[in-house]
Amino acid sequence: MRWDRLFDDLAAQLALDEARELDAEVADRTRRERALLDVHTRMLANTDAGHVGLRLPGRVVTGRLADVGPDWALVETAPGRPCLVALAAVRGITGLGPGARTPSVVAKRFGLGAALRAVSRDRAVVELADVDGRVVTGTIDVVGADHLELAEHAPDEMRRTANLTGRLLVPFWSLGSVRRIH
CATH class of the missing domain: 2.30.30.100 (SH3 type barrels.)
Structure with missing residues (x-):
């Protein structure tokens, strides 16, 4: 049971890291697109x-x-x-x-x-x-x-x-x- 909680915790951390990475990528792309506007x-x-x-x-x-x-x-x-x-x-x-x-x-x-x-x-x-x-x-x-x-x-x-x-x-x-x- 401890192993299950450990793997669940690691999976949750991985999902959170992926979501943060996606948010950062979207923000970066948005900044780049806005930089092209005149x-x-x-x-x-x-x-x-x-x-x-x-x-x-x-x-x-x-x-x-x-x-x-x-x-x-x-x-x-x-x-x-x-x-x-x-x-x-x-x-x-x-x-x-x-x-x-x-x-x-x-x-x-x-x-x-x-x-x-x-x-x-x-x-x-x-x-x-x-x-x-x-x-x-x-x-x-x-x-x-x-x-x-x-x-x-x-x-x-x-x-x-x-x-x-x-x-x-x-x-x-x-x-x-x-x-x-x-």
Whole structure:
């Protein structure tokens, strides 16, 4: 009978060791998988999932995460009021749920320049905020490889030569957000 208890005890210890080893392996694999996730894939998994807050220097852009590109996010701050945010300017994000989604090959190529060209094509009056929080209004005239050129004018005026107050070249690395005014 003592031998039976000894063997039962050894079997229980072996089963406990195996369970601990399995738990450690699962935890290790989970850590490795999470280490492969980036902000872009986390944000993609949360498009249309609820409200997020993108913290930029001096302000927070809140709303529904409508779309995400490799270096930008589109947040609908109110119905029909999208705000294009450069991910390089984001200092923190609230409201993201768990999970990740891999972008398509096409989505990986649709960068900030392409998104800004779409805004420029519409000739929309925009509010542009840089990474320092400075806000200017105008119309995007040119979108280059790594910059945009804004024709500055009052938000309630159309882009006309007589209405221009200046021209501003903004490198992408200093862009915070672009929001259509009308």
